[in-house]
Each structure stands twice: as structure tokens, then as C-alpha cells.
Amino acid sequence: APSKSHGRFLSTTMSRQADDKLNRVSSSITQPKSQGASQAMLYATGLSEDDMNKAQVGISSVWYEGNPCNMHLMDLSKIVKESVAKAGLIPYRFNTIGVSDGISMG
16 A cells, blocks of 8 residues: 555645646647547546546556566556546556666676
């Protein structure tokens, strides 16, 4: 379970930016009628009409099972995703290339 400090960080950050529109970037896709195709793709991921008014947050994870240094990162990204959702935002995890120094250096 995420510690209280994770929730505190998100709520503190949100409080500081309460006067800013949190979804100012994602709204360029989720709000205009001209972005119907983009919105259809998001609805297909399970978003509701209400969700289209929320900010979307990308969560990068470099996990992969072939490296003991990185294999736990998928579990960690799950905790981050749950915390972002609990804060009322839309979390999307994505992966990127993971590198193993131990394997690459022989």
C-alpha cells in the first residue's frame, strides 16, 4: 500500500496549483469536437464522459523481467498509478527500454 507521504505529495502539489487548469494539456484532445477520433480511442480504453474532463498523467516504467534491478518497477508503477487515480486524475502507464549494466558489460 502507498505510504501517506505519496498521497500528501499529490495533494500538496494539487493544492499549490488549484488555480491552474490541471487538464490544460490533455484537454486539447479530450474537449474539442474536432478530436472525435482521438476521443473515441480514449473511450475505448474505458474512460467515461466525466473522465474526459480530468487530467491524464503518463507514468513511465522501465521494468522488465530479465534484470533483477528493474523487475520490481512494474509493481512500483502500479502503486503510482493507484495514487494518481485516487487523486482524481487519469493514469496511463507506458514502458520504455530498460538497460542492464550487468548484462551489457558481461
